[in-house]
Structures are given as structure tokens and as C-alpha cells.
Amino acid sequence: MEGMTVRLDTRDVDLARAQVAASYCPHQLTPRGAAFHARHAEASGEELGVFSLSYGADPVQVEPEPFQDFVLFSRPVAGSLTVGGDTHIATGQTVALDARSVHPLLFGPGCRLLTVKLPGKLIARAAAASGRAADIRTGPALDPGPWDAVTRFVVREVLPHGLVTAPLGSSVAQLVAVAALGSFGAPAVVRRHANAAAVVRRACEYIDAHADAATGLLDIAAAADVAPRTLQDHFREQLGTSPTARLRQVRLERVHAELLAGQGKSVAEVASRWGFGNLGRFAADYRRTFGTTPSEDLRRA
Incomplete structure (x- = not known):
């Protein structure tokens, strides 16, 4: 994807596990076929990370530890993702993964994820400003509109122009956090x-x-x-x-x-x-x- 730096392109499961953990968290990685091929690219600033991750043509089981200090928003741009064994996320949909829970993930055949990473403290700040609870729970968007709009903005404007790491990165991160609460957060106080x-x-x-x-x-x-x-x-x-x-x-x-x-x-x-x-x-x-x-x-x- 334009504007992202390739960090990993390997068929080695152990190498893939170690490199991907550096961007997210420690996890178990279990391929369910012989066509394992990990590709990982990223664009990261101080408050916003954007990642592209795929594991090849066969399904792959991922069992991460709780994130603790950040929240993820994952969107299959190809294939599908299953969260927790029963939440199926199709191409073009987005699922939020909260900071405290365990999230068993099954990458479907050919699944490629576009994932946005936001620190919990930024979510909390956006929640306080919006009159919302700083509570992003695991699951699909309640109102996809704000997140879909900010995703298009990130892909078309932020990544190609290097705005994740430029001095404007803080402004972009704040905008993304507000959109995250609009789509995945509890209703705002009137x-x-x-x-x-x-x-x-x-x-x-x-x-x-x-x-x-x-x-x-x-x-x-x-x-x-x-x-x-x-x-x-x-x-x-x-x-x-x-x-x-x-x-x-x-x-x-x-x-x-x-x-x-x-x-x-x-x-x-x-x-x-x-x-x-x-x-x-x-x-x-x-x-x-x-x-x-x-x-x-x-x-x-």
C-alpha cells in the first residue's frame, strides 16, 4: 500500500511471529496449511500506527496476549477475519479489538488486514472531549460511517503524503480517535x-x-x-x-x-x-x- 514501509516478507513462521510482535504484542501463530507467507508493512507515528498484514493463501490462527495500552481496529481488505470463534468480519468491514481482552483471531484464506493502532490514553482524551465513556469494546462498528470516512482519508491522503510521521501526525491521530469513538464507542452525553x-x-x-x-x-x-x-x-x-x-x-x-x-x-x-x-x-x-x-x-x- 502506498506510503507504507515493508517490514516483513517471509515464509519463516518464527521470524514472522517475532517481527509482527514488535508492532503489536506477543502472540501464538499457527498456520493451518503449507502456503504460509507473511507480509507486513507499516507507517507509524507517536500516536498512530497503520499496518498491512497477511499470512498467505491458507488459514492462520493467531492468539495474542491482551494489548493493555492500545486498541486495534482491523479491516479485511481481502478475505475475512474471525474473532473469538464466532464474530465473522468480511471484506470492507472493521472490528475493534479492545485493550483488556484475549482475542483469538483466525485469518481466513488470503486475508489481508488494514489495521489502525491507537494508544488508550488518546482514546481516553477523545472520550473526555466528546462526553463519552472511554470504552471501546470488541466488535463491529455500531455506526460504520465515521470510521469508513476516516479510513478513506488515511488511505488516500495520510499514507501517500507521509502525514503519520510528519509534524501533522498528532492532528491526524486526534481525528482518527474521534472517528473511532463515533463508530465503536458508547453514545455521547447530551x-x-x-x-x-x-x-x-x-x-x-x-x-x-x-x-x-x-x-x-x-x-x-x-x-x-x-x-x-x-x-x-x-x-x-x-x-x-x-x-x-x-x-x-x-x-x-x-x-x-x-x-x-x-x-x-x-x-x-x-x-x-x-x-x-x-x-x-x-x-x-x-x-x-x-x-x-x-x-x-x-x-x-
Whole structure:
């Protein structure tokens, strides 16, 4: 998958067990046929890990230890996965695997999983901001919509542009955690009605003041004193955009101003200071926004 680094490509069961355990946890690995072929790729940041894992054409039984400090969200992009002996997850569906339970897994023939790993502390933070219990239980999504949308975003935008490990990785991880709670968490507590215009104003003031920090959706929602989902809804209603898109726009404007003022020795230095890790995508967004290239504006200073 584009944007992921291949960590493993082997027919050796012991090697596969050891390498995969480094990304997840200790586990038992039992092939149920002779066509064992482990392939594992990943893209990992401090708060978000994305993995692709398959074991070949024959079924494979996996018995992991409890995760303890993280939660997994696994989606077969080929084949199927059986969890606990009775929960069948087909291609295109996603199952959450909680941090405390034992999860016997059966990879069906040709199963390939796209798995997202989130730390429990990030889930707890997102839950507190959303007015939910920080309780992701094992099972399919109650409401697949938020998770399906964030999965498309991760595959199409985050991975190809290196945003898991770039300075924007924290923002992406927070967005993914909110979507996880929206699909797999308990219902949110109903909050008092907040004036949409006032919420957006507070959020924009926070974005303007903290655009140079590792700011994400949870931070902005906390400053605006609303749940992240409410904040997203108000931004769409009031501005026709999202909080994270507004944050990116402000950062682009800060880069633009610094380049025109001749601040910084290079485009890469200024872009990195404002959280842009993928220079190719940054340059394209910059040209689309300002009608010039970053290097042209730096030379013009």
C-alpha cells in the first residue's frame, strides 16, 4: 500500500511471529496449511500506527496476549477475519479489538488486514472531549460511517503524503480517535446547546494563537468548549470547512508571510516550522492557494 514501509516478507513462521510482535504484542501463530507467507508493512507515528498484514493463501490462527495500552481496529481488505470463534468480519468491514481482552483471531484464506493502532490514553482524551465513556469494546462498528470516512482519508491522503510521521501526525491521530469513538464507542452525553457562531469564533481564535504547535481537533474542541463532532458540524455550517482544514489554511498563510518577508534560509525550513512534512503536497497546496510557488515568493523577498 502506498506510503507504507515493508517490514516483513517471509515464509519463516518464527521470524514472522517475532517481527509482527514488535508492532503489536506477543502472540501464538499457527498456520493451518503449507502456503504460509507473511507480509507486513507499516507507517507509524507517536500516536498512530497503520499496518498491512497477511499470512498467505491458507488459514492462520493467531492468539495474542491482551494489548493493555492500545486498541486495534482491523479491516479485511481481502478475505475475512474471525474473532473469538464466532464474530465473522468480511471484506470492507472493521472490528475493534479492545485493550483488556484475549482475542483469538483466525485469518481466513488470503486475508489481508488494514489495521489502525491507537494508544488508550488518546482514546481516553477523545472520550473526555466528546462526553463519552472511554470504552471501546470488541466488535463491529455500531455506526460504520465515521470510521469508513476516516479510513478513506488515511488511505488516500495520510499514507501517500507521509502525514503519520510528519509534524501533522498528532492532528491526524486526534481525528482518527474521534472517528473511532463515533463508530465503536458508547453514545455521547447530551450537552447544553452552544451558540454556533461563538463556538467557531473561539475555535478560530485558538487556531490563530496555536498554529505553530502540535495542535489537533481535540485541542481546538477543548478550547471552544464543545465536543469534537459538534465543532465539526458548526464549522461546516458557519464556514463551509472543517477545523483541521482551517488550521492548515492558517499555517499556509503563516508560511506565505514568512517567505515574503525573507524569514528563513529555505522553503523547507519555513514549511517544516509550520508543520508541513511532505514538501511536494505542501508546494501544490501553496500554489493552489496563492497562485505562486514557495520558491518564487522566497526569491521575491
